[in-house]
Amino acid sequence: MGHSLHLTVDGQEHTLVVDSRTTLLDALRDRLGVMSAKKGCDHGQCGACTVLVDGRRLNSCLALALTHDGAEVMTADGLAPEGELSTLHRAFLAHDAFQCGYCTPGQVCSAAGMLAEAADNAPSVVTEDLEGPVELSEEEIRERMSGNLCRCGAYVNIVAAVRRAAEESR
Amino acid sequence: MNPFDYERAADAAGAVTTVTDRPDAVFLAGGTNLVDHLKLGVAEPGLVVDINRLELTEVEALDDGGLRIGAMVRNSDAAADPRIRRDYPMLARALLSGASGQLRNAATMGGNLLQRTRCVYFQDTSTPCNKREPGAGCSAIGGYTRYHAILGASADCVATHPSDMAVALAALDATVVVLGATGERRIPVTELHRLPGDRPEQDTVLEHGELITALELPPPRPGASTYRKIRDRASYAFALVSVAARVDVDTAGRAPVIREAAIALGGVAHKPWRARAAEAVLRGAEPTAETFLAAADAELEAAEPLDGNRFKVQMTRGAICTLLAELTGVPEALPESTTEDTHE
Ligand SMILES: Cc1cc2nc3c(=O)[nH]c(=O)nc-3n(C[C@H](O)[C@H](O)[C@H](O)COP(=O)(O)OP(=O)(O)OC[C@H]3O[C@@H](n4cnc5c(N)ncnc54)[C@H](O)[C@@H]3O)c2cc1C
C-alpha cells in the first residue's frame, strides 16, 4: 500500500509515495538516487548506512522510511555542500582513512554525529567519570566509532597472511 | 518482507486499542529489532503501529525521589541524562555498553526491554525453533551454544535475553508501567520476562496489545554500583556474561560488614537473572574474597551449562568476584579455574 512521505535530504525537499516496507536507506538509494549512504549488511551490524536524521546518527537500514516522515536527513554528500569538503572530509583524506572507500560515507556521518554527541558531553562506556567532561581520547574515539565496521581495516594483515601461506607452501 | 499495513499512533490509548483489536498487529518503536525481524521473516505482522510520535519521551523526577523514564526515551538520551548518570550509574553504563552509538540513538527503553533473543537459530527461519514455532524443536540444543543459557533453561529452549539495560534495571528493582485495554498495571521488571519452561514462545507476561509507557526507578540506594560486560570483542557485541552490582558496606564497626547487596546477571538466562542466592550470602557478611566466592558459588550451584558454554560458569564466577572486589576495594583472590574452559 502506498503512503506519502516527505523528506529533506542534503538540503533538498522530496515528496514521494512509498510502500510500508521501504527502509529509509532504500528510499534514499533506490527512490531518490542518493547513493552516498551505502548498504552493507542491511541488519544494523556494519554502519555503512549511517546518516544523520534531524542531526542524530542512525542506521538507515533499520529505520522504516515512514517513521521519519518530515525529517531532515543528512548524508556524507550533504556534509560537503557543492563539493566543498568539510574539516572531517579533509581529515579523512589527509590520513588516508580508507581503502576501497565503501564504508567511508557512513564513517564520516558517524564521526560527525559522534563529535556532536561528545560536544554535548554525552558519555560513552569507556568514559571513566560519568559526570565529568568528555575528552576525546583515542580510546573514546574507538569506542564511539565502533558501530562502523570497515572490511578493509585488516588489509595489511590479510596481505601478510597470504604472503606467509604462499611462503610456507613453496 | 511480507506486506503489512502501517499506522501512526496519535496517542497511547489509541495505540493499545488498535493493537489489541488485531491479533496480527505489533508496535514499532525504534525498529532496531523489529525491522531486522521483518527482513528475516522472523516477524510477519499484518499491521505495524508506529508509536514514535507518542509523548512518552520525558525523564521526570518522582515525588519519592525516584525517576520515571518514558518508554520512548532513546537509549542514548537516557544514558546521557544527568540524573541517571549521577544516581544510577549502573544503568547509564549498561545502556552505553549495548549496541553502537547509532543504534542507541534509535533504540527505546520499551523496545530494549522487549527485544527478542539473539539465538542464531531463532533468527534463521530455515532451522527449527520452539520460540518461533511452538513444537518445532530446538536447534540450539546440541548445536552452537556459546551465547546460550546456563541458568533457568528448559528442555524446550536454552536462549538468553540479550538486553544489557534490563540487567541493570533488575538490580535496581525498577518497575515497568504498562497500559492495556482495561487500564494501567505495574510489573516489577524482574517479573516481566518469563523463563522458557514449555512455552518459550512467550517471552514476557505481557498480553497482546499491552503497551509499556514508562519505567520507574526507586530512589537511589546507598553503596557503590556499576555494570560490567564480558564479550568477544572490546565493543559492539552482545554479552557472554554481564553483572550489575551494588554493594553497601558498613564501615563503622571494627570489621566492615555488608549491609545490603543487589546483583543481577546478563547473558546467562532467558531473563535478566536476579542473583538472590548470592545476595543472601553477602548480606551481613564481611566483604572478603572468600565471601564473594561463596556468594557466586551459591548462585551458580544451580548452573546447568551446555557443551558449548561450560566456560561461562567460571566466567560468571570470576565476573561476580571481580566486580564485588572492585566495588568494595577488597583485594581479590580469584580461585584457580575449577571448570574446563571451552574456547570455540
Ligand atoms: C547489531 C546490533 C547489536 C546490538 N547490540 C546490543 C547489545 O549489545 N546489547 C543490547 O542490550 N542490545 C543490543 N542490540 C539490541 C537493541 O538494543 C534493540 O534492538 C533495541 O533496544 C530495541 O529497541 P527499539 O526501540 O528499536 O525496539 P523495536 O525494534 O521497535 O521493538 C522491539 C520489540 O518491542 C516491542 N515494543 C517496542 N516498544 C514497545 C512498547 N513501548 N510497548 C510494548 N511493546 C513495545 C515491539 O513490538 C517489538 O516486538 C543490538 C542490536 C543490533 C541490531
Ligand code: SF4
Ligand atoms: S534456544 Fe530457544 S530460541 Fe534458540 S533455537 Fe532453541 S528454542 Fe529457538
Ligand code: FES
Ligand atoms: S547496512 Fe545498515 S548497518 Fe549495515
Ligand code: FES
Ligand atoms: S574502506 Fe573498504 S570497507 Fe572500509
